[in-house]
Structure formats: structure tokens, C-alpha cells
Amino acid sequence: MRSLLNDVIHDLVMIDLDGGDGLVALPILYPGGAPVVIRVRRDDDQFIVNDQGNGYVAAEHMGGASTYLKLAPAVAAMNGVEFDGHMMFAARVTREWLPSTIIFAAAASRQAVERTAEKMTVDLEQSLRANLQDRLRHTFRDRVSLDVEIAGGSTKKRKFAARIDAGDHVSVFDLVTPHHVSINGAIVKFQDIAQLDAPVSGVAVLSDQNKVDTGDIALLSQWASKIIPLNANDATLREAA
Structure with a gap:
């Protein structure tokens, strides 16, 4: 069973090297289906952890880059990591904090994209709803009441x-x-x-x-x-x- 679980862990978490940096692909997906990949860079006796801007790119593909930039700082703070003001979640940590920071950075990156998608959905629905109401007001005039509640x-x-x-x-x-x-x-x-x-x-x-x-x-x-x-x-x- 231990051998089996070790194999499963290797299937779930993929690692690679890129110019001396480590890349960790986690079993966490952005709304579009792409995996969250975290970059780990050694800096003397500490490590810099970031999402490589992948969260921003995922939001940009949805057409929500500006929304992402508004939501990202609060999401980063909630997860105990930093946002660089443009597109990367990052933190400088010691070795003992490395596993947790990788998880926190990944969670923050995905959550920011998820919240961006949710906000865009709400904004779009409100716009479409307003369009419907304008049409109904034009068609039915004084016979229409908007935003009504019925028991x-x-x-x-x-x-x-x-x-x-x-x-x-x-x-x-x-x-x-x-x-x-x-x-x-x-x-x-x-x-x-x-x-x-x-x-x-x-x-x-x-x-x-x-x-x-x-x-x-x-x-x-x-x-x-x-x-x-x-x-x-x-x-x-x-x-x-």
C-alpha cells in the first residue's frame, strides 16, 4: 500500500526543473482546466515562491484581467502570501515553510481566478437583466413592474x-x-x-x-x-x- 500511495503521489504532483528553478504542478485546476504550476527559486538560504503569473494569464484568457487585478490583493492577503501589484503571488520563506507556501500560493492563484470568473458572470447577468427589463418596459409601458418579489x-x-x-x-x-x-x-x-x-x-x-x-x-x-x-x-x- 505504501508503494501504491507513493506512485499515486507522483501521479498527482508533477515536478520539473527550469534553469535551476523548480516547477511544481499541483492537482489544482484553474476554471479553464489548466493545472496550477508553482515556481520555486532559491535565494541564499530562502526560497521565492510564485505562480509565474499563470493566474493572471488564466483571467486574461477569460477577458477578466482588470477584474483579476482588483480582486487579487485581497485573495493573496487571505492566503498569507503577497501580490506583486501586477500578476504574481509570491513569498520569501525558509525551507520549513516551503511546502505550506507552495500550497498557499497555489490556492491564492486559483481562488483569484475563480472569483474573477464569478464576478464576470454576475456583471454579465446584471447587464443582460437590465437589457431584458428595458425591452419589457418598452413593450408593456405602464403595465410592467421591475425587480418584483412574489411569495x-x-x-x-x-x-x-x-x-x-x-x-x-x-x-x-x-x-x-x-x-x-x-x-x-x-x-x-x-x-x-x-x-x-x-x-x-x-x-x-x-x-x-x-x-x-x-x-x-x-x-x-x-x-x-x-x-x-x-x-x-x-x-x-x-x-x-
């Missing part, structure tokens, strides 16, 4: 992008992005309002229908009265309401 069958208040008073019934519209959190949240919200004695018509507006799994669309359609794309024309919006 569903569970009595818990659910927030929707808009409420449309269609005269003989009420419709609520909400944006749904391909992100699993958005999809699951939408299913719960539409399911809850479907349990009302006087059901509210729920309209799910997909920001990118091509990126939503067909199984998720099937689940969503069980509870949403209508599913339409964000780029639907005014006639489709009126029909959905």
Missing part, C-alpha cells in the same frame, strides 16, 4: 426581473443564463409560484439558448409557462405574457 406556494418571496399585469392574469419574466446556479434557481422559483392557488404565469427568458443543456430546458419547461430567447421580438414578448 410562492412555500410562502418564501421569490425575486423576478419583471411583473406584467395582463388584465385577466399576471405574468412574471425572469432571466436564465447557462450557469447551473441560474438554471437551478429559476426552476425552484417557477416551481414555487406554480403552486399558488391562482398560479402566476412564469416566463423564462434564456440569455443563450444554445448553451443550455436540453435536459435543463426540459426541467425548466415543466414549471415555466413559456420559454423564450432574450432576443425575442416584441410580438413574442406580448404572446408570452
